Every structure is written in C-alpha cells, then in structure tokens.
Amino acid sequence: MSSEGWAPRESARPAAAGPVDVQTDIVVVGGGGAGLPTALFARWLGDEVMLLEKAQQLGGTARKAAFWYGVPRNEPMKARGIEDPEEDFLRYCARLSHPESYDPDSPTFGLGEWELAQIRAIYESASPATELLAERDALPYRHCEAVPDYWAELPEDKAPTGRVLVPRDARESMSDGGLNAIRTMSAAAERDGVDIRTGHRVQRVITDGDAVVGVEATTADGKTVRVGARKAVIFASGGFTHDPELRRNFLAAPVYGGCAAVSNEGDLVRIAGPLGAQLRNMNHAWMCPIPIEKALAGDPELSGMFSVAGDSMIFVDKTGRRVVNEKLPYNELAQTFFRWDPVAGEYPYLVLVQIWDERSQRHSASDEYGRLIVGDTGASDAHVIRGETLEELTEGIRERFERVAHATGGARISDDFLTNLQASIARFNELAARGVDEDFGRGERAVQQLFNGDVKEEPGRTNPTMWPIAGEGPYYAALVTGGTLDTKGGPKTTPDGQMVDDLDRPIPGLYGVGNCVASPSARAYWAGGATLGPIIAYAYRAAHAAHAEPVRTASLVGA
C-alpha cells in the first residue's frame, strides 16, 4: 500500500479471460465528477453497476472543485428566453480550441471531424443529462445567471452568460459546490444500488479476443479481485497531473503539478495503450496558477488559484517587473509562466511573485478558490512571506527563491529586484489611481471582475481590481507558478465514449469519460464549467451506449 492509501502500480498488460471473482453489467472505474454520474446514468437504465475507486474516499478532483458546470441551452436559459443556437456554440468552441485553424466559412469551422462530433455531443446531451440528475435528486442545481463566459466579449459568443449551473446547496460564493455535488451524487448512488468499492485500484482490463470483459483490481492490502463486466468497462479515472514522467513527456508546458486528486496518475494511459487505443489531446491541460511550494511538497490539499484576490496587489517577475494582467482567467494566466526566452534559454516567468499590502491582507483574505492571501481565515499561510518594509520583503523573497532553486532551474531574484519592484509599484499606483491599466488591461473584462474576490469598497471607483499599493508596510508576498486542474488527454473516444483503435474502430466493451480520455477542447477553457458540463454529457451518452452492448458472461471462480 502506498503512502496515499492505495496499491502500487503493477503491469497494465491485459489479463486473459477466464473465471472472475464477481460479475456485474457495467464496471465504472473512478468515483469522482465523471464516475459518479456515469454510474448513476447506467444504473437508472437498469444495469447492474459496480464502481471501483482507487482512493479510500469518493470524490476525486471534483471534491475540491466549485463544481460549476457549463450546460449549453440549459432549461433555465430556455425559461428566461436566452437563445443558444448550436451553430454559434460550435463556432465559439472552434474559435477558442483551435484559433490557429479557425475558419468561420468551413463546415467544421476548422475543427477536425472528431472534434466537431465531440463538441456536438456536448450541445446535444449536457442539458438532458443535467435535468435527469436533478430530477432524480442526484444533483439539484441552481442557475448562475450572471456568470459570464471567459471569452464573453468574442463576437462568436452568442450566449455570453447563462450556461453555468452550480449545485443547489452550495454556499453563495459557490466554492463548496464540489463537496455538495459529491455528497448528493454519492447518496443517490447508494440509494439506487450502485455497488461502490473504494480502495480498489484497477490495474488492467480482462480481454476476450478483441473485447474488454472486465478488470483486475488490487485492494489497498494487496489482494487482486477479478471483476467481470457483462456489458462494458467505463473508465472515469482522471488525468495524469500527478505522474511527473507523463507530464514531462506529453504536456506543452513544464508544469510542477496541480490540484487534481492525487490519485490522478494517468492509469488509463498505461492500461489503454496495449489495447491499441489512440491517444489524443495529450499536449493540453486545464490550467491554473498554483503556489509552487505546495506543488513541490505534493500537498494533496493544494488548490489552484482560480481567483487572484486583492486590488492593491501585483505580480512581478524575478527581476521585480510587472509582466502580466493578474486578473486574467486562470487558464490564460497560467500560460504566462511558460513563456520561453530564446536568448537566455530559460522560462523567465516560471516563478512569479504575488505582492500585496496590508489593505489587501485585511480586506481580501479568503480560504476559498486557492487564493494566496489567507489572513486569519485558518488556512495555512506557510507560503506567505512578510516584511515590514519592501527591503525586508525582498530579503524574504530572495531566501524563498533560494529554497526552491533546486527545482526551478536555479531561478533567483536579480540584484536590482528591489529597485525594479519600487518602480513597478510606482507605475501600478499611477495606473490604479486612474483605474486604467494601460500596461496590461487589468479589470477591462467582465470575467476579470468576476474573479476579483472581496476588496475594500471604494465609493465611485470604476475599476475595483486596482488600488494603489501602500507606501508603508507591512507587505506580503508568495511564489506562484503555473499548474493544472488536471490534464485533458487520453484515449480518443466516439461521441458515445467508446475508445477506438488506430482505424477508429470501437474497442468492444471499452469506454471512457472525463479527464482520463481526450477532450475536444484542445487548449481552450471555454467558460466556467467547461470541465464538468461536458463530462456530464459524456457520462450520459456512455451509459446509454454501454447499456446497448451485447451481454458477455464469464464463469465465477469456483462456480
């Protein structure tokens, strides 16, 4: 048993058919935001369902999430008369997923046929799936009518608000949506007879000829269980955020980790390979800034920074210069860290420093959304550097860079850091006083204000994302890098979740849903809930397709 509480990884080579220890219609691998709805949809179609979860508890990454879910043409939109036509939805997604080949005049909008079909499936099924989960009391929701898409200003976005839902009983800030969703979906799964087994790590599938007919799992205490699946095995086991070798060899950016559940170690990449599955979208991830020290420590409670709080706050690079709009949506902000300098031969922004003053410390502290200004909220502040003066703060920052230099390619602050920092603050203060960020456009878009968090109110201010940083200490700082919520590559599936071989033929009995399989979103984060909305749609479709699979029955051991 590993320190995380599950069995170590064994060979992923498929096991041969033969007697099994236990049998069910559909095996779902993983009990998070993809596995739970998949199991529910399958169960509601009348199938026997067994859900195997590697960790000792259900919830996966979704447990830590706000669990926004983006659902095109959802019922509350319809009720309010908000239109969300399919063609415009496809256009918006195409524009963002592949801006380099977006073509408004092409029938596929410049997408590949596969990507187009996958996005269509979201449009078609996210809403009926959502309604069914709500009807059965597995995931009651409320509508976040005012939340804008992350690219709401694009001309392609014909429904800039209205697609986002959140679990009904989430608090007003919505940050505990995931806990709520996992609680209600788990309860429904128990209630409706899903056979849930935690502490079961699926090591490989069982094959009979070309067909997948079950899995072999090992329990935390090392016992192997052969589970027969009469109809299908549906993987919902998450991405590879916590496998450093997969990250390094597939992702476009050299990230240090992320806020996915620590059980997301890319198991399916290894299991699906020998089955001849094609891997797709392996280069991309759902991205967000993360505190580098927690990532290096492998902290399972690490949260991505979905909202960079504070108005009297800036990010500077290791030379003390401001280099980015700090209020960009998290997926875009995270790209900044990986800008390559072709002359120095390094990633100059790999580690940036968030700096704030006592005003933001007092008024913008929070234990939500991974914010680094934690104040007296009870959240750990081990990442916070404090200095009575900018000189003292700089010394603290210097030391903290030094402490992690072994893992950052030796990133250290420059000798003129303090001088540049002072100039950066002076410039920012000048811009903040006018409320217009001429340098980086901070606060210009709706989504940037949405993620501003709490700030001290200032009557008459037009841009609440900015306020001059105080001339006197204390000052605070923290080191930030880019990370993942989770990765978004894996086996290519049909729009019904069937994994396909090198000639796009479905592999009989083998399905996948969620971050463990390839997303058609490519590099884009279309909007809040662009992770979980599509996942719910695919869960619904995979359950239906698996339900229609021919029944294959194995004998039981000893039977």
Add this chain to the structure above:
Amino acid sequence: MSSEGWAPRESARPAAAGPVDVQTDIVVVGGGGAGLPTALFARWLGDEVMLLEKAQQLGGTARKAAFWYGVPRNEPMKARGIEDPEEDFLRYCARLSHPESYDPDSPTFGLGEWELAQIRAIYESASPATELLAERDALPYRHCEAVPDYWAELPEDKAPTGRVLVPRDARESMSDGGLNAIRTMSAAAERDGVDIRTGHRVQRVITDGDAVVGVEATTADGKTVRVGARKAVIFASGGFTHDPELRRNFLAAPVYGGCAAVSNEGDLVRIAGPLGAQLRNMNHAWMCPIPIEKALAGDPELSGMFSVAGDSMIFVDKTGRRVVNEKLPYNELAQTFFRWDPVAGEYPYLVLVQIWDERSQRHSASDEYGRLIVGDTGASDAHVIRGETLEELTEGIRERFERVAHATGGARISDDFLTNLQASIARFNELAARGVDEDFGRGERAVQQLFNGDVKEEPGRTNPTMWPIAGEGPYYAALVTGGTLDTKGGPKTTPDGQMVDDLDRPIPGLYGVGNCVASPSARAYWAGGATLGPIIAYAYRAAHAAHAEPVRTASLVGA
C-alpha cells in the same frame, strides 16, 4: 498506392506468428539517416539484414539535410587536444533540455534517470560509431572545427566548438551533406550485402507471445509480404511531421508541417501502441521556420529555413512591428511564432513577414538552407512578394495573408501595417547604422553570424548581420511560420534501443532508432548535428544489442 508512391495505411494491430514469405536476421524499417547506419552496423556484425523503405527511394529526411553530425569527444577533437569531458557534456545537455529543473548539484543534473542514461549513451558511442562508418568508407567525414554550438556562450558548454562533422565530400557550404551521406551509406549497404527493398510499407509487426518476430509490409502495388526476423526488428521510420492529427494532438506548438520526408507519418506511433510501448517526449520537435505557403501545399521539397539570409532584412508581425531577433538559431526562432496572447486569444505571431530590399536580393540570394531570398538561383520564388514601393509591397502582403487566411485562423495585416512598417524600418536602420541591435540583440552571438549567409561586404563593419534597409524600392517579402525538421517523440527505449513496456521491461525483438523513438533532448537543440550525431550512436548500440538477441526461426510459406 497513394499519390506519394506507397501503400495506404492499414490496421497496425500485430499479426500472429506463422509461416513467413522471407526471413532474415534483422529487419530495419526505414532507409534514411537512422536506418542506413543501423543496417550497416548490423551487417558488419555478421547478421543478415533486410532494409524495408516505404518510399521509392532511400534517404528519408537526411537526403534533404546538410547532415551535420554532432559527435562529442570525436577523434579530430582529440587530435587537436580539445577536451570534452563527459560530466560537462551531460551538464550542458541537461541545462538545455530541461532548464526548468536543471540542478547542477544533483547527480542527474535534474534529468530523469532515463534521460541521463540516453545522453550518456550518445557520449559513449557517437565517436566509435562515427569512426567505424568512416573506416568502412560508408561515411567519410571532415571536421567543422570552427562551428560553434548553438548555446556556445553558456558557462556549461566546455567544448563550444569542435563536435560537428560533415560528410567529407560535401560542398564548402555543406548544404549537400545529406545527399553525400545517403549516397555513400547506400553504396556501402549494397556493397556489403544489405538486402534493400524500397516501396515496402511496414504495416505491423508479427508477434509470437511477447516477442516481435517479424513484420508485415505492403508493396506499392498492394501485395503483402511477411518478413520473419530471427533476431530483431529495428524501426528507423522517422517522426510524425506529416500526420496532421498526431501533430495537433501531441506537439506543444500548432505547427503546419515541416521539412521531414513526406513519408514521416508517425507509423511507429500506431504500430508500437498495441505492443504496450510507452510513448515519451511526444510534445517536442526539432523546429525551424518554414514558408507557410509551401507547408500548406504539402510541397515535398519544402526546406526548413536554417539560415535567415540578408543584412538589410527584418521580420515584422501582422501589424508591421519587428518582434524578434531574426538571426536566432532556427529551433529558437521557430518558437516565436507560437507565442500566445492571453487577451486576444490567439497566436499573434503565427505568421510573420520577412522583408528585404534590393541589396539583400542581389547579395544574399541562395538556393541553400531553405533561404527565402532566392534571386536568380533557379529556385522557385512563388513565395516572394515584390513591390516597387512599401505601399505596393504592403498591398501584396495583404493579399497574400488573405489567400491563406482560411488556414491561419484568419490572420490578416492590420490597417496601420504600413505606418508601423515604416517606423520599424526607421528604427532598424538607426540600429543597423550603429551595428548594435538594442531591441533584440541581433548578431551578438557567434551562431547568429554563422547563419548569416552571404551579405554584401562592408569594410569596417562589426556586425555583418545588419545594414539599413534602402529608402527606395524594389522591396521583397515572404510569409513565414514555425515548423519542424521532424518530431522527436515516440516509444521509450533503453540506451540500447530496445522499446520498453509500461514497467520498463524490454519488448523482446523490438528496437527503434532516430526520430521515430523518444529523444532525451526534450525541447533542446543542443548544437548543429544534435539530430544525426546521437542517431548514429544509437544505431551502433541497437545493432550490437540486436546482434546478441536469441535466434527465433519461423517456417517459410510453402516450406
């Protein structure tokens, strides 16, 4: 038969053991810069060798290359007393391949164990392999004593010149090195009894239990040939530059293609998957600028732009602004095109415009190294836009952007392009007059001068990479984007070229060499010849390991 002259792709699922049509000791798949030396080394060890090449001619990508090969501690270096200690070589490679985790104090320098072992293998074997090829008259060479590494100024580079060799009979500019190398290696292979079969596309391997015991190939006229391999199958089939779907789903940058042989379609990615091979370094490629129109047309003669010629020449973006040091080494220059703008949601530099005047047209024209200033050299100038004035040139550029807009996400020049271009030229001219590029550092490093190409001589000039652009026309322009020489991801191998499964166990009888397997170089282009030097080392090692494999004999069809 495809338009390119080879059979279409079929299922890559392994075929079962059984009678074969023909049998040999070692099958080498691919007859380019990796396959030819592999076949030679194997043959010289006494093995029967059959080389199967998909195309109708040998040479692959190497045929189009200058065929520099970088060989650490090579014999000419030793003869000249140039030291090249192993530890420093490893350190230099580590610093560049993984700058984000480089750690001079770590025993692996921040590399993974696998990467370290792979780089050590280059250090150990590149020189003996090179000497053997020369001794047997398969690849006689000459020493390029003065060629600097691409990062010669890094403190980690203890041998900044001396590692580069080139085929002996290449012309002085070395641009025809590949033709020479393919000619001499092919002749040696014929002479020494390698059984060479062109027009044979390997579709899949033949397996016997876990072991690979042969391949199935289809000829251009559709006949399937089963070839038994008593000892091993060694893939040397190139990367996936010409498979748009693999590029899009694996590479870190959205490239439009590259100058690899058009037969490099990622065949091994599909063939090795079902064998349980791990894929590694799939995100990276050997990169270079390319003329976007030739890439979109799929021109098989496309060359990467390894040398951006001209002194009175600049690159500007679609707004007319100069954005990069035009003389950066090609791999680094190519990254520029893929800088992401998180506010606009696009790659603003996806297409840049090279602009030059009559001086560069007259004095820097060339048909070598993919240069876009071709003048009267006989090379195609379909990519060249000409204008008597900057106004006319701008109109030509506008029209040319429009012509490819369907494939570039609608990139078009801005309304103020001409105004900005005029300002960019004025600024460049001011810097050129002083010979100091304060904006981008053009010409500051040795390698930038190395790739300057011919320019009109100007007595007393210190920076030959810059000269003011004329105040009068005619002017010339061409559209450029980033592309690949070839990709550098594929199955992970041992330092002896054995592909490994998910637990790092060698797959019996299955080997790989060259751009079809994973390179330990990650994102780096260490120096000139960083492609072919390591390939020759790995070819040598794979041949030795394959020679030692146990003999597995199949029956012949009809026998």
